Amino acid sequence: MIRKIIILLSLPAVLLCQQAPKAMKVIIDAGHGGYDAGAVSDNGTKEKDVTLEMALLLKKHIEEPSEPPVTAILTRSDDKFVPLIERVGLANKSEGDLFISLHMNASPAKRDSGFEVYFYDSTGDAETAAVAKRENEQEGSADYKDKSNPLFILWDLAQNEFSKESSEASDVIQAALDGVLNRNADASLKLRDRGVKQANFLVLNGMKMPSVLLEMGFLTNRSDEDKFKKTEFKERYAATIADAVRQIRQKFDKKSETRVR
Amino acid sequence: MSAGRKFLIAAAAVLLAAAVLYYPFKHRFSKRAPALINSVHAGKSVVLYFVNEEGNLVGLDRQIVSGVTVLDDIRAIITEESSPQKKSGLLNAIPAGVSVRNVFIDDKRCVYIDFERALTERHGGGTQGELLTLEALKKTIAANYPELDFVKVLVEGKEIASLAGHISTRGQLKVR
Numbered sequence A: 001m002i003r004k005i006i007i008l009l010s011l012p013a014v015l016l017c018q019q020a021p022k023a024m025k026v027i028i029d030a031g032h033g034g035y036d037a038g039a040v041s042d043n044g045t046k047e048k049d050v051t052l053e054m055a056l057l058l059k060k061h062i063e064e065p066s067e068p069p070v071t072a073i074l075t076r077s078d079d080k081f082v083p084l085i086e087r088v089g090l091a092n093k094s095e096g097d098l099f100i101s102l103h104m105n106a107s108p109a110k111r112d113s114g115f116e117v118y119f120y121d122s123t124g125d126a127e128t129a130a131v132a133k134r135e136n137e138q139e140g141s142a143d144y145k146d147k148s149n150p151l152f153i154l155w156d157l158a159q160n161e162f163s164k165e166s167s168e169a170s171d172v173i174q175a176a177l178d179g180v181l182n183r184n185a186d187a188s189l190k191l192r193d194r195g196v197k198q199a200n201f202l203v204l205n206g207m208k209m210p211s212v213l214l215e216m217g218f219l220t221n222r223s224d225e226d227k228f229k230k231t232e233f234k235e236r237y238a239a240t241i242a243d244a245v246r247q248i249r250q251k252f253d254k255k256s257e258t259r260v261r
Numbered sequence B: 001m002s003a004g005r006k007f008l009i010a011a012a013a014v015l016l017a018a019a020v021l022y023y024p025f026k027h028r029f030s031k032r033a034p035a036l037i038n039s040v041h042a043g044k045s046v047v048l049y050f051v052n053e054e055g056n057l058v059g060l061d062r063q064i065v066s067g068v069t070v071l072d073d074i075r076a077i078i079t080e081e082s083s084p085q086k087k088s089g090l091l092n093a094i095p096a097g098v099s100v101r102n103v104f105i106d107d108k109r110c111v112y113i114d115f116e117r118a119l120t121e122r123h124g125g126g127t128q129g130e131l132l133t134l135e136a137l138k139k140t141i142a143a144n145y146p147e148l149d150f151v152k153v154l155v156e157g158k159e160i161a162s163l164a165g166h167i168s169t170r171g172q173l174k175v176r
């Protein structure tokens, strides 16, 4: 009898531990906008227009019914200029689980082509400390450039964790795009895979969630630019990123399950 | 006053001015920094960086006539890197036709390159385009001035957030 009571009493706790995976919130950032056209092709195609169109398509594919649901928040949904710091602020305030910034690449060399996935590189970067300082300025805190400061250490630990997950998310997106748009694609839809890289991006600095920046293709390369005029290609591209997002969610869910155990 | 005496006084004044100019930097660069004033105005071999058709940075050996100071030389090198390269067919990593307003070096072995606004206005954008510009600057300094450790990009005398909205240029860039 006593055993039954104990089991009944512990039931709510067991149920709490076995919660269904929570809904995922993805922040989609369409690069540039408004007076900032971004890169512009010889034909006049503007980066800001391609990124917005792809962001809207990605939102549609990401929000296709799934269990648990995935919701998408856009940093801009029309042709307006949003400062980078506001994009970071919006993502953090929305408490997103993943941030994806979409861009179109450009190079002085017209043969440069393909997609590449980036995540934030803070190695040897004085900026990280500066952001920690900015974020905590209201609290009237001490000098965050001092790396022995406990708040700096906490900030650093959090950044390292996000960096690991950002790297994993980048790998998943790159592998998915490589499969669909590179290795298994018809010649007319084939896009070169330039791999996963790291760089010191303004829009990824200070992000409190795993974040990636996807350079989807080169506007300075005629063949890449032409592909982004084909509906089938854009739909397939957005659907592939959405599939990758679902894989990322499974990966992160598994990780948190392991942590609970 | 005789002509010989006038010449001696003038020579002494020039030497004194050179010493005054050099002295503040003597301590700062005592170990490995370049002497700021070139001893001889002669031809100098330098390496310049451009982009090839495949989108890779390539180094080219060139001769420049060195100026009065190392700062003049750095300005000449960067200006040449921003000039169209019709002969070689190479492309500019630094947007074409952008002038350097000023160059200076601080006591932490960082060279500040102050460009006119055209650097950001004429920049083609894209992460790859920005990285090529910044890499070209870092490689140029690393190859020609191994005594310097950092490069900092300025526009019209001020720090800029980025060249075209991607890579941060707020910090000093480590050249190697």
Ligand SMILES: [Zn+2]
Binding pocket: A031, A032, A038, A039, A047, A103, A104, B126, B127, B165, B166
């Ligand atoms: Zn962009």
